[in-house]
Amino acid sequence: MAFKEIALNMGPQHPSTHGVLRLKLAVDNEVVISLEPVLGYLHRGMEKLWENLTYTQIVPLTDRLDYLAALSNNLGFVLAVEKLAGIEVPKRGQVLRVVLAELQRLASHLAWVGFQANDIGAMSVLLYGFEARERILDLFEEYVGARLTVHGIRIGGVPRDFDPAFVRKIERTLDGLPAKLRDIELLLNENRIWKERTQGVGVITAAEAVDFGLTGPPLRATGTRWDIRKDVPYSSYEDFEFDVPLGSAGDVYDRYLVRMEEMRQSLGIVRQALARLPDGDFTAKVPRILRIPPAEVFHTIEAPKGELGFYIRSNGTDKPERVKMKSPSFINLMSLAHMSRGNLFSDVIGILGSLDIVLGEIDK
């Protein structure tokens, strides 16, 4: 058949673009020749807004970035502010943050596996994933009263202590999760359709991935050992034993395997933390009005989506001079064009999903 390039538009109101994202594609029959993401439909000017708010006022706004992992955003921003202001968080506060951040990683990955399978056509997995995630959101609701925009980490520590009853409730929730993960794996791991739609699809090599700035599970699926929790530990992650799951093929299937195993590691981290919660305060004493002398810091954490960073520059007042967010979804999405070229058009959905993007974080 003669070569004919067709321009195709996907989104911004497409259910599989995970928000308002538009993709401009050029296809030859069903094969993708080129692809260009069009961003900005959700741009709220967060960075401009932050220059006009106090440090404390900014924290709840970070919930609205990656709204599937609000606690991770809170943690990333708050750690950068604490580094800038020289605030020491008590050990108990640090460990409680680890518990919250790892529960958030579980919730985020469970939502991801549900969406991803649903996008590829396995709808039942969505229900399994979301059912398991609900139990974690119940914990957040009990802790801070919200399920998604939780504002659950504050400058200096966490909003309140865990009492023994709450610790037992978390442990009971964790006890139920391995069986739920196994259910999902039984549905997918050896599923022929799943494997055909994911193996060898959206491949990127380790060297290309680093050059594109890819981080998080998509980078580790290429076999690159890169996890900020291990490499530049923060919030006492150095005290915990866990593995960094790695893939080898750098395809959509390996991204799935990496995330499933990461959830098991997160379960282990939360169990270790709850088993030996240090005594002491859950928060440091922080002045009501936080004025920070002129300085600059760049701090990153391992968020569920990848490496999340904040650059903050202070100017002596209670408001920052400049805040720049290093958004993992934004940077990971940049390599979509490279991963999709030469793949089938229908696989773009699976490749996009495998990057686990959230448009709230991309558009800022």
Added chain:
Amino acid sequence: MPDRIADAPRLEDVLRVLEGRFSEAVAGHDFAKGELTVRVRTERLADVLRFLKAEQGFAALQDMIGLDRGPETAAGSKRFAVLYQVYRPADRVRLRISVDADEAEGLPSAVAVWKSADWAEREIFDMFGLRFAGHPGLRRIYLDEAFDGHPLRKDFPLQGRSGGL
């Protein structure tokens, strides 16, 4: 957290290497809160970035940050600055390269060095109006092409302007 560079030997090594190789290009450095910022002159920026990636193992450009010092910048100094946050995975060294820029001159693009500079430079162009020479497709990334102005400039009003887009 070390506040003297002598307490951060790996960063001190990087600084010595850069000063040795580009003595005329390094305008100075700051070290605070365990982080090193090396100020580089615009003319040699491209060489410094290439050297860091090719010969010093800084495989990743983690982020690019635009700064606006405001419209009332003193004569002789430039209004904008761009920070390159680079990372060496082998020994987990993070380094910040800072370069001054103004709207008329712009900066050389880093896309040929790190692909991750592509969208980062488009974002800085969109938000600050700085141009990057040699970028493969420099255009706005968030805002509409018809939008007038660059929102992260200090003289752009927070509430927007009457009439808007």
